[in-house]
Amino acid sequence: MRTAYIHGHFFTMDSEYRTMDRGMMVVERGAIVYIGDHAEELLAGADEIVDLAGKWVLPGLVNTHSHIVMTILRGVGDDMLLKPWLETRIWPMESRFTTEIAAASARLGILEMLKSGTTTFSDMFNPAGIDADAVMQAVAETGIRGAFSYTIFSMGTLREQQANLAGAERFARRYKTAADGRLTTMVAPHSPYACTPHALVESVRIAHENDLMLHIHVSETETEVSDIERRYGVRPVEHLRRLGLFGRPAVMAHGVVLNDEERQIMKRHDVRVAHNPISNLKLGSGIADVGRLLDAGIKVGIATDGVASNNNFDMFEEMRTAALLQKGTAKDAGRLPAPTVYAMATRMGAEAIGMSHTGSLERGKRADFITIDPYDKPHLQPVSRASSHLLYSVCGRDVCDVYIDGNVVVKNGQCLTMDEEKVMAEANRLLSRIGEPRHGAPAAGR
Numbered sequence: 254m255r256t257a258y259i260h261g262h263f264f265t266m267d268s269e270y271r272t273m274d275r276g277m278m279v280v281e282r283g284a285i286v287y288i289g290d291h292a293e294e295l296l297a298g299a300d301e302i303v304d305l306a307g308k309w310v311l312p313g314l315v316n317t318h319s320h321i322v323m324t325i326l327r328g329v330g331d332d333m334l335l336k337p338w339l340e341t342r343i344w345p346m347e348s349r350f351t352t353e354i355a356a357a358s359a360r361l362g363i364l365e366m367l368k369s370g371t372t373t374f375s376d377m378f379n380p381a382g383i384d385a386d387a388v389m390q391a392v393a394e395t396g397i398r399g400a401f402s403y404t405i406f407s408m409g410t411l412r413e414q415q416a417n418l419a420g421a422e423r424f425a426r427r428y429k430t431a432a433d434g435r436l437t438t439m440v441a442p443h444s445p446y447a448c449t450p451h452a453l454v455e456s457v458r459i460a461h462e463n464d465l466m467l468h469i470h471v472s473e474t475e476t477e478v479s480d481i482e483r484r485y486g487v488r489p490v491e492h493l494r495r496l497g498l499f500g501r502p503a504v505m506a507h508g509v510v511l512n513d514e515e516r517q518i519m520k521r522h523d524v525r526v527a528h529n530p531i532s533n534l535k536l537g538s539g540i541a542d543v544g545r546l547l548d549a550g551i552k553v554g555i556a557t558d559g560v561a562s563n564n565n566f567d568m569f570e571e572m573r574t575a576a577l578l579q580k581g582t583a584k585d586a587g588r589l590p591a592p593t594v595y596a597m598a599t600r601m602g603a604e605a606i607g608m609s610h611t612g613s614l615e616r617g618k619r620a621d622f623i624t625i626d627p628y629d630k631p632h633l634q635p636v637s638r639a640s641s642h643l644l645y646s647v648c649g650r651d652v653c654d655v656y657i658d659g660n661v662v663v664k665n666g667q668c669l670t671m672d673e674e675k676v677m678a679e680a681n682r683l684l685s686r687i688g689e690p691r692h693g694a695p696a697a698g699r
């Protein structure tokens with residue numbers, strides 16, 4: 254099947270940030286075979302022609318760190334710092350999760366991601382008490398692309414910790430290539446504070462033996478850094494380096510509290526960062542110095558984290574927040590200009606999570622793209638300044654169509670791979686099982 258997408262205003266987000274006004278993209282078997290100016294002769298060989306006149310077309314966004322299974326916890330534990338938030342609100346509720354809740358929560362999270370333009374994500378989920386296969390089945394059916402990680406924690410008895418490691422290894426192997434290559438895995442020790450050195454070393458072994466990346470929360474708060482210093486005599490980055498974590502390609506979620514020496518270690522070992530500006534603000538963790546990370550040559554992607562600390566999966570909101578924070582903290586309006594932020598949310602983010610077959614509209618890449626129709630939207634006028642609006646004015650609700658592997662998964666704002674009403678109703682119904690009253694739910698539904 255060969256499809257020609259014509260007349261759209263294309264933002265390729267390639268390394269030259271090429272744009273084409275009334276351009277053309279040809280897709281065959283889910284891959285881009287042509288992108289450029291309109292070429293009438295290419296239409297002859299097309300099985301289907303899709304007219305995108307008036308629409309902005311850009312690569313699907315890449316969310317480099319999320320927790321979709323936590324979506325049902327949106328609104329839990331507002332106004333708390335990370336440590337008490339996790340220990341007194343989030344972890345106790347996660348411990349009551351069932352497979353049904355986890356799968357419903359994942360569907361709801363992915364529905365929100367797809368409808369707001371995210372086509373690829375890298376996710377960590379807490380496997381305790383749930384059947385990971387059922388969750389993966391739910392994820393595969395949505396049509397999204399992603400890297401999934403079964404989180405390794407050093408909690409509970411020794412036997413429970415061994416079971417957790419064995420589960421993570423089984424999972425990493427089983428889903429390394431799944432759903433026609435759309436889904437893959439990473440190995441995810443939760444953090445230097447929730448994992449023993451043994452669990453961290455085992456994580457590296459699993460990653461090495463299965464040729465996988467590592468994904469870990471690091472240096473999110475001052476408290477974490479001082480706790481690790483007290484326990485191990487060194488800061489988190491050096492602690493992880495000594496344990497061999499950076500012998501594999503690794504994505505560090507957060508990286509809020511870092512010094513120059515740590516950035517040098519990270520650059521030397523090609524450690525990438527998933528920057529979660531809104532979650533870091535909401536949990537009172539601080540603001541990562543993204544400017545310095547990029548200046549040091551470190552790849553940085555943008556991420557939402559879970560919605561309990563955000564409270565949504567809107568990557569446009571995340572991009573704008575990232576840009577504004579860096580300008581404000583550096584007192585330099587030129588910090589993090591639009592092209593840099595677009596790259597972080599698309600091509601660089603995809604590279605950061607080892608998925609460089611997506612993230613830009615280039616020949617040979619997967620046809621993962623989204624469209625925005627600006628014409629009926631006052632906040633996107635004047636339309637001629639699209640390259641500014643994509644950062645400063647667009648929000649997730651403006652996304653019109655979403656394609657992954659050349660398949661349309663959202664059309665005119667409606668998700669085609671899920672029954673939207675059912676997904677939302679199911680999440681609300683299951684909420685009562687984890688002990689939260691459903692404030693605002695209609696009485697008849699109780």
Ligand SMILES: CSC[C@H]1O[C@@H](n2cnc3c(O)ncnc32)[C@H](O)[C@@H]1O
Nearest residue numbers: 320343347377378379404470558559
């Ligand atoms: C969902 S899997 C992993 C585990 O991570 C917890 N979590 C969610 N957000 C954060 C964060 O910002 N820092 C550290 N840990 C976080 C979540 O509750 C899960 O148990």
Ligand SMILES: [Zn+2]
Nearest residue numbers: 470506558559
């Ligand atoms: Zn996280």
